[in-house]
Each structure stands twice: as structure tokens, then as C-alpha cells.
Amino acid sequence: MPSYKTTIHWFRRDLRLTDNTALLHASADAETVVPVYLLSDWKADHNWTGPARQQFLCGCLDSLSNDLKSIDSRLILRDGGQVEAMRQLIKDTKAEAIYFNRDPDPFGKAMEAKMRELAREIGIEIHDFKDVVLHEHDEIANLSDKPYKVYTPYSKNWFTHDKADDRGRVRVLGKTPANLKSKPVPTLSRWGLDSSGANLIPAGEKAAHNRLKTAFDGILQRYADDRNTPIGQTTSMLGADLRFGTISPRQVFHRAEKAIAETKSGSERESLYTFQKQLAWREFFMAILGHFPEVLETDFAEKWRGLKWDQPEDFPDKWKAWKTGKTGFPIVDAGMRQLVATGFMHNRVRMIVAMFLTKDLHFHWIHGESFFMQWLLDGEIANNNGGWQWSAGTGADAAPYFRIQNPWTQTARFDLQGEYIKKWVPELAKCDAKAFTKAPEGNSPIADDYVLPILQHKPEREETLARFKAHAGG
Template sequence: MADSTAVVWFRRDLRVADQPTFLAAADAADRALALFVLDPALLEPSGGARKNFLYGCLRELDDALGGKLLVVKGDPADVVPRVAKAVGASTVHVAADYGPYGRQRDEDTEKALADAGAELVRTGSPYAVAPDRVKNGSGDPFKVFTPFSRAWADHGWRAPADTDASTVTWMDPGKKDGGPRAVQVPADEKIDSELPDPGEKAALDRWSDFLDGGVQGYQTDRDLPAKKGTSGMSPYLKYGCVHPRTMLADLAKRKSSTSASAYRTEIAWREFYADVLFQRPDSARENYDKKFDALPVEYGKDADEAFAAWQEGRTGFPIVDAGMRQLRAEAWMHNRVRMIVASFLVKDLHLPWWWGARHFMQLLVDGDLASNQHGWQWTAGCGTDAAPYFRIFNPITQGERFDPEGEYVRRWVPELAGVQGKAVHQPWKLRDGIPGGYPEPMVEHKVERQEALDRYEKVKAAR
């Protein structure tokens, strides 16, 4: 009797450790085919940094599986059933996807598999607690983070799954008649950004380094962009090179640490935004708070020029320009600075938050739809925060507070490299004037702050 076969379809879970899908596949069949689909619907909107990081993760995963990862290209609803038929698989195993596109893709693929006599089996997800699991006392989803985070922690999560590459007997994909032809992982695109090392090993090494050092000062250092006070784990979480459940298990060993607790809260934010997007998929492109549809925003030639200045890091506000230049150089930006540059775009320039969100998604190596879109809406005031719009970041005082010696600005804005201390945050006040090549401030913050509040009156009137 022939051995039974399953397919393990990798998506946002590019690792071999802590893989519940491996256990499900091993229970269902004697052997399994490892599959990744290069989906044009996801690849085409992605920037070069995210694609290159993905390609590196796929190469590392293929090595971990002994060269047995089959990579195909096309619409998953078409190619996955064809692969399953070619290898005689009756089950295709995945970690559930809760994003708007992923859910529809999986429903379409599930139907196509069923028509072909096979089953899509969902086991686990990219989250410690899957979206739609945590509810309030009335059985409704949470709309505010703090009560969600308490319920999320009370709900808890499973221990990491004990798996490695040997958990499953992997079949050599070879060439199967009637199946889609395997393709090579694409060569990296030419980009100007310097990316972190891809893959599971790099993820676990970075996490280990953070636990050994950075986590101790995380509570205070995470807001200081000149310091390496953050974990750098966001790209690895994006592609599932490590599961948050693994990280939470490690953090649990540091129960008394306030910094470890602060880091757990950041994981909870990621899971909250995933839940919000699951409940309101329209919020990926539209205001979560529909009252903000009444907020006037700028369009036209002047708006386009202002947006270009912001994108290029030539607003004349050093902390904003430093952040935008870091984004281009590293395909990443410090989280505190993300909030500063976002506030400047929507509340000093009065431009649509979705312009900035789209720009971030095009350049960020860790671009995650739920976290990115709802992080932008939190800053723009139209998201889940209860009283948000009056939070208007002053780019000068933010720079002086979180980059008090000006190290971060001098690193990314070489025109100001010779300006010492916090004076770098107001170069227009220098006795000898602004150093050559650096622009004048494009707006006056005090004036634009009031303009933002005046515009908000239209939102209040719509409530």
C-alpha cells in the first residue's frame, strides 16, 4: 500500500521550530510535501526590501528542510490543488490567516481543494491568541487596547510546539507530471536599504541577544532612537521566522522584570491590531472611526509637493527628516520616530494618513498590514484610541526629549553633523544660520497645530 501524503503550505510561518502544522501533518500522513507559493497578489504591492527579506527566509527554510521546499508561482486557489493532486495529498496543512486577503484566498483555495477531493486543515496562526478569541463580558470584540490586553493575558496561550525539521518525513518534490513546475526563489532585487539577516536562525540569534542584554533596559531605552533599545524582531515576526508564543515563553521566565512586561505589552498591541483588522477589514483602507470622514485633508499640487518633501526627509524638522532617511537606508524606522513622522504628516501637513501608511508599506521590511494601518490611525486620531486627536506631537520637543544629545539626527542628517547637542533640533536658531544644504522648516508647527484642532471641529460636529 502506497504511503499517504500531505502538503504543508508555508505562508507567514517560515521556520521549523514551534510548528503545530508539522504535528498535524505528521498525524495525517506518512510523509509531506513542503510548499511555498509566490503569490503575485502579495508580491506585486511589496517593496524590494520586503521581497528580498522573504526570499532570504525561503532559502534558509529550504536549507533547513534539506533542499526539499517546493516553490511555485501563481494564484494559490489554482496551484495548491494542482500540487496536492500531483502528489496524491488528501490534506493541505496551514496556519490560519486572519487578514482580509488571506481569509478570502484560503476560502477560495479550500473550495477548490474540496472540489478536487482534498481538505484544507488549519492549525494554529501567526499569533499567540488568534483573532476573535478574546471577547468582552458581553461576548463582543474589544475596541480599546487596555481591556483587550488584560483579557488577552488572562486567556493565555499554548506552550511552544516541540518540532524541528525531522518532525515530518519530507518528500523530495522532484518533477511531477501534471503538477505546476517548480521555480527558483527569485534573485534579490537591487535596493539601497541594508536589511537584517533573514531566516529562523538569525531570528533566534537576535532574540537570544536581546534577552541577554537589551530586554533589561527595554522599558526606558525603547523610546530613544539613538540607542539600540528595541529588539529588532518585527521583520522576523512578520514572516513567522519565530512565533510570538516562543518569545512569550522566554519572557515568562522574567516575571519580575518590568521591561519584560513592557515587551509583552508590545506583543499584545500586535495581536490587538490583528483582532481589530479581523473584525473590521475595511479599516485597512478607511477610517476606523467613520466620523473622521468629515475631517478636511489636503489634495492637489501643493499637497503632492509637501508629501514628496516628507518622503525625502527634507521638511526642515530634523527628527522628522532623520526618521524618513533612516526608512530609506534601513527599510525600518524606530517606533517612537514612526509616531513623530506620522503626526507631522497628518497634523502639520494635513495630508491623508493612508498616503503615509502606503509609503511605509512600500519601504518597510517589517510592513505588517494590521500593525501599520492601525498604528497610523492611532496617530491620526481616527483609530481605536478613545480621545486621540488632541495628541499632536511637537517635532521639536519630541526630538529634544527622545534624542537629547542629537545623536540620532546627526547620524541620519549629515548636513547637521557639525551641530552639537540638542541645538541640532532647531538649526534655524544657530548664530551662523542653518548649515548649507539643509532646508528651512516647511511649516510653523504652532500655526499648524491650531489648524489641525480647527479642522477637528468638523469631526466633533459630525458626532
């Protein structure tokens, strides 16, 4: 028997009807669940998002709104400050409780605290649930009950914990009162943004399930061998879905379990397991952020705090060259152009461009972190910070500072035929791919309409090593 007449489900980064923990509980506990999404009020520039990500969000909200209609419900969109909007909605609906899924990042947690305060003040109940992760940051601890700072022991422990099942699709939410006001599904103009011009993957729960199907139709069975190849689809492409919650981590993990059970091939099993380990990386970085939220402001490794970095404003041409994919390093330029053109960049190339920014240009990772957050559809505060600090050598279980990737040799290893580079840097389409694997000699560019490299890798590498050594005092 439902215990409430009316409750609110506060949609946040869980924009789906299937295996949505809080929504399913709300549906079981109330006669009517009013589904709401609270729109942010910022305008134009934002450090952590940009037009491509907001466009994807709009698509997810549109899809959610249609899915809710199909079960005779209605997505209510409100704005005007999240707390005030929620206060008004409680008044309009006479809701007796708010249901939501917990957010692992500090900004989401801060908003949850405000909602708890509001509920206390009004005298209604709050029910919050684990949903965004398989294991929350304080669930996986070492033998001394302390957080892990290294991935491998964390992931070994992570795999030993039982994983909740996919709980299925919500069927009934009750009819949303017809007189409840709602804003329309937003477009970019709401935030004062113009189209990014990027060609985005389709948004929404159905699109996420199509991607899941494609990924397990052979791609992830070859993941261990192929995942470092940036051309073609070699990874799941589920990052944005996990970020906006159009799919749950349980659905992804258990789909991999099913594929492991279905195959007789040892190498396919290994690949699928390697893929599951990426879900553990996701939760490792979320745990790092949960336990050490200061990583958003500073280096995780205390010993590297205060290291000498250059400022982008002192080298505006180099900063611009990196952002626009005009550094003269084909693999770096291809990655940056893929990012701006699609809101996605392959993981191997993310590492290359991040090392280039931090180790060749000597800019602090925080600048690259923010640029990625503005463009990546899968921009996830914890993973992005983890990836940047890993590349800079300052993070938890990071690449040691002296392991500096050389963009030319990385190209020889991962894009030997130059297919990825030719796809994203059309000026180089007709070049011999060998030219992408070593710096051009003298003053002649790789192609007439392509820039000369803005720097030489070797001396910049030495400069980085010198800075780290000097800071370490040796």
C-alpha cells in the first residue's frame, strides 16, 4: 500500500525510467509521483559546461519528457533557483516527500543539503538513494578502514562486493495534476548559448540502449586489443549516458556479466572484464573526489603543490593553438578537433593532449580540465579531474612525472596508418602517414596549409623534468 498520496521525484543526473532507484521507490510508495527537473539559471559562460553539453542535456530532457507521457505522467520543468522552485512545487502539489538519487560530486551534495534543510523547514520527508554508482565512496575501504589512493587494490576490493541488480522499468507514476505549471523543454537560448555546431550522438534513454546493444555486439568482446585505437568505434561510447543517467551503471555492468557468461572465448572474457574494470576506474575517481574534494582546487599529491607552471594568459597563442587544434602536432590537433566537432575524444588521445598541455606547454592541468568540461558530453567532474591529474603526474595513482608521452611515437603506436589524423585534420588527408610519426625537419610543414609545430618536444620534456626535479629538491 502506498504510504503517501503525492510525492516529488527530483530528476537530476538520472534521466531515465528504467532501473532508476529513487523513482521506483517513489512509485511504490505514493499514489502520484510528480516528476520534476529544476533548470539552472546561469547565463552564457560557465566553467563546467558549454553548448554541446547543454544541447545533449536538452535532448535527454526531451526524450525523458516523451517517455513520461507514454506512462501517462508529465515532466515538470521549473526554474528560478532550485530551492525556491522546489518550495513552490511542494506548495503547488502538497507533496509529502521528495525522492532523489544521490550525486557523488560536491556541488550536487551541496544542493542536496539545501533540499534537506528545506524539507525540514516545511516538515516533509526526504528519501535519497544510491544509484549513480555501484559502490559509493565510503563503501570500499582498505583493511585500516581508510580510502584507497591506488587503483589496483581498490578495484580488486570493488569486484568482491555484491552488485545490485537492474530493478526494471517504472510502470506507473499516477497522473500529474493538469494544473501544474511547467516550463517547456529547454533549448540552448535559455542559457544564452548559440549552437556549438558539433555533431552530437543522439540523446536519451532509447539512444543509450541502442549504444549498449552496439557495444556488446562485438566491440567490447575485442576491447582489450582494440580500446587504444582511436579510429572507428573501439569503446562503448556510454560515457555521456553514464553521466546524464540515461543508463545505469548496474545495467552496463550486468550486461557485461551476461556477455561473459555467453562467450566460450577466453580472450573475449578477458576483454569484457577489462571493460568492467573501467567502471571501477569511474568509481575510484568518484571515491577520490568524495574523500578528497580538495582535488578540484589543487594537486592530489601534496608534494607537487606549488610546482612551477606557466600561465595561459602569458602564452595566449599557444593556449589558442591547443584549444583550436593548430599546434602542428597532428595527433594533438586531431584530438582537439574531434572534441569540438563531436563532444567526444578517444581516451588514448585524451591522455596525449593532456600530457601535451601539461608537459610540453607547461600549463597547469586545471586549465585543460575546465576546457574539457565545457566540451565533453561525458564531462564528469571526478573522472575528468582524475584523468587530468593522472596525465599531469599529480593525481592519485598517476603516471609518474618522468613518464612523458611523446606525441610522435604515440602516433606510431596507435595511429600508424594516420586514419584518425586524416579524419579530423583534413589538411593532412593526402599526406604519407609516416610524416605524422616524427617532427618535420627544417622549416617545411607536413602539408602546405598545415602549421609548423609550435614547439619541439624534446627540450620541453627536459624542461618539465627539470621543474619537477627542482621542486622535489633534487
